[in-house]
Amino acid sequence: MNKILNSLSDDEYVLVRKTKKSQMAKLDEGDLIGLHSRIRRARNKYVKLYRREGAAKVEAKGARGSGKSANKRNAGRAEVFEDALSRVSRQLAKVAKQSARELKEERLARARKNAPSFSEIDSTDGKVSSAGRIRVDETRDSSGRKKYEASSAAAGARRQAAKDSK
Numbered sequence: 001m002n003k004i005l006n007s008l009s010d011d012e013y014v015l016v017r018k019t020k021k022s023q024m025a026k027l028d029e030g031d032l033i034g035l036h037s038r039i040r041r042a043r044n045k046y047v048k049l050y051r052r053e054g055a056a057k058v059e060a061k062g063a064r065g066s067g068k069s070a071n072k073r074n075a076g077r078a079e080v081f082e083d084a085l086s087r088v089s090r091q092l093a094k095v096a097k098q099s100a101r102e103l104k105e106e107r108l109a110r111a112r113k114n115a116p117s118f119s120e121i122d123s124t125d126g127k128v129s130s131a132g133r134i135r136v137d138e139t140r141d142s143s144g145r146k147k148y149e150a151s152s153a154a155a156g157a158r159r160q161a162a163k164d165s166k
Contacts, residue, residue, distance in 0.1 A: 004076040012042060012077075019084040024091045029099055032092045039088055043081035050074035 005013065017023065018035060027035065054071045139145050 004073070004080055007073065008077065008080070015039065015042060016080060016084050019087045021087075021091075024088065027091075027095075029092070029095045032088060032095055036085070036088045036092055039081055039085045043078060043085050046074050046078035046081060050078050 005016065008016065015035075015038060019039065024032065024035075050071055053074060057071060
């Protein structure tokens with residue numbers, strides 16, 4: 001494993017080092033998502049290289065087994081990034097779960113604050129003390145509503161006429 005890590009470029013090595021537990025503990029959810037996508041791109045790069053070069057070497061070597069052995073470095077690099085991706089995914093899941101928990105608590109706290117308590121509600125006989133405002137359905141006046149209702153009535157009349165003619 002160290003041999004493969006030493007064969008990585010400086011940028012790739014730094015990227016893998018960022019997936020250590022101590023390094024990821026400092027990151028928030030947005031940073032972890034960014035790191036996750038960078039690791040995934042690197043993993044996909046080496047998986048793609050492994051597959052392409054392996055397929056090309058099968059033709060040259062004449063067998064899949066010998067083609068695979070000639071392509072170990074890309075397979076190892078893909079495995080390193082796969083392990084790093086799994087570490088980041090686990091940490092991201094933990095942080096996302098914690099964030100969801102905090103948001104839920106915040107939402108429930110707001111709901112508790114805005115909701116009236118039963119002690120605030122007076123114990124009347126259940127009748128409304130004010131008349132309130134009169135509600136009028138204003139959607140009936142729109143031209144779209146009139147067309148919709150006319151169309152519906154016409155469709156009903158056509159159905160009834162078809163039944164009557166039988």
